[in-house]
Structure formats: C-alpha cells, structure tokens
Amino acid sequence: MSKKDVTLPIEQTSSEPSAQMAQPSFLQTRQRLLLGIWGGLVILIILALAGIFVTKSGIDFILPLLGVLLVMMFALVTIVNASFAWLRGTVLPVLAVVTALIIGSIIIALTDPLVLASAGNFLEDPTTVLHHAWDAVSLAYQALFEGALGSPAKITAGLESWLVDGNAKPLLSAIRPLSESITKSIPYILAGLSVALGFRAGLFNIGAEGQF
Incomplete structure (x- = not known):
C-alpha cells in the first residue's frame, strides 16, 4: 500500500450552534423552584419575627433570624443572576x-x-x-x-x-454604636464614590478632601 492510498480520518465538526453552547447550570434550570423556596423561607422568617413581637417570647432569636434574613438577600442575588460570578x-x-x-x-x-x-x-x-x-x-x-x-x-x-x-x-x-458608625461612614463612602466616578469618567480628580 502506497502513502497516497492512506487517507487520514477527518474530524467531524458540528455546524449546529446549539452543539457549541454550554449546558445550562443548575441555577438556570431550577431558578423558579429556588425562587419559590427562597420566598417560602423568607415568609417563614418574617412570620417567626412577627410571632416573637406579638407573643413577646423568644426574643433571643431575633438577631439570629435577622442574620439569616441578611444571608437570604445574598442568596437572592445568586438565584436571580443564576451564577456565583458576582462573588x-x-x-x-x-x-x-x-x-x-x-x-x-x-x-x-x-x-x-x-x-x-x-x-x-x-x-x-x-x-x-x-x-x-x-x-x-x-x-x-x-x-x-x-x-x-x-x-x-x-x-x-x-x-x-x-x-x-x-x-x-x-x-x-x-444600637447607638451602629448608628454612629453609619453616621460617620456615609461621608467617607460618598467622597470615595465621587473620586471613583471621576476616574471612571477619565477625569483627574484630587479634590477628595474638599468634597468630603
């Protein structure tokens, strides 16, 4: 057999664009289900907090429930974006x-x-x-x-x-320490955002102290 008779196999490539697309993630395929579960858990937490305020018992659980509610907000961002990329x-x-x-x-x-x-x-x-x-x-x-x-x-x-x-x-x-922290930090946050906005717009800005 001569070299001319030998034919190399040609790799078949799919022309369909769907074959090149990545499979949807679990968050994308189960987004509605996860949103429903999230909503149910939030309702349960709110009802638990309301029950504590009405019955005036179980006050020690207020702060942990508020902490769980804060974590649920981060979970909502993840579910809505259907990705952990924001992290x-x-x-x-x-x-x-x-x-x-x-x-x-x-x-x-x-x-x-x-x-x-x-x-x-x-x-x-x-x-x-x-x-x-x-x-x-x-x-x-x-x-x-x-x-x-x-x-x-x-x-x-x-x-x-x-x-x-x-x-x-x-x-x-x-709660006075928390309120004081918010009061003192807001001017610094706004000054930092003003400087960042100037740099993002391509402007040279060194007036942070004056803006503060």
Whole structure:
C-alpha cells in the first residue's frame, strides 16, 4: 500500500450552534423552584419575627433570624443572576479584611504585657503563652466589634425591655454604636464614590478632601 492510498480520518465538526453552547447550570434550570423556596423561607422568617413581637417570647432569636434574613438577600442575588460570578468581586475585599485581621492579631499578641511576660517560658509552657495571646486578641476584636456595631447581648436585652416593658431607652443606647458608625461612614463612602466616578469618567480628580 502506497502513502497516497492512506487517507487520514477527518474530524467531524458540528455546524449546529446549539452543539457549541454550554449546558445550562443548575441555577438556570431550577431558578423558579429556588425562587419559590427562597420566598417560602423568607415568609417563614418574617412570620417567626412577627410571632416573637406579638407573643413577646423568644426574643433571643431575633438577631439570629435577622442574620439569616441578611444571608437570604445574598442568596437572592445568586438565584436571580443564576451564577456565583458576582462573588468574584468580593474576593479581594474579603482577602484584604482577613489579612488585616491576621496582621492585627499578630501585632496585638506581640505587644500584650501578659504575652511578653510569659514569652520567656514558651518552650516549657506554650499553652499559657497562647492562652494569653488569644485572650488579648479576642478582647481587642470584641471591643472593636461592639464599638462599631454594638453588643448583641445588650441589643437583645434592649429589645426585651422594649417589647415587655415598653422602655425603648436601653435599646436606643444599645444600637447607638451602629448608628454612629453609619453616621460617620456615609461621608467617607460618598467622597470615595465621587473620586471613583471621576476616574471612571477619565477625569483627574484630587479634590477628595474638599468634597468630603
């Protein structure tokens, strides 16, 4: 058999555009079902919150239910977009926050007096050093969290005082850190958005301080 008689197989390619299209994802094929489940869960959460306010019992579940409701909002965005692609934009901010927390934890632990006093015996008793470091870091971040968002225990106690006794002063005092954080952060957010808008439009803008 000569080389001329040998024919190589030709790869068959489909001319149909549908063959080249990717298969729909689970979120796309089950979007209506997931929206129905989402709506049912949200209704159950709202009914549970309404039942707590009416019966004035189970007040400790208010904050967890509100947290679940917040998570449900992120789930709604995912279901509507039928993709997790929107989460890619949160990778860098989340990594920045996590990195800042880790570096801050190291600095807090290395500058704590109890940690420094017990560091000399680290090889003999590392548990004590790690315990002091954990206490210092947890106390610092707890103060940071409560100073910015408020204490969950105080907010729960304030809700109980408001629902049971009708006294709203403890609740207003408990949520004051959150309201102050919102009040102080909004001008910075608006100033940052104004600078970002200028750069997106191709304009050179260095007037952030004046805009603030």
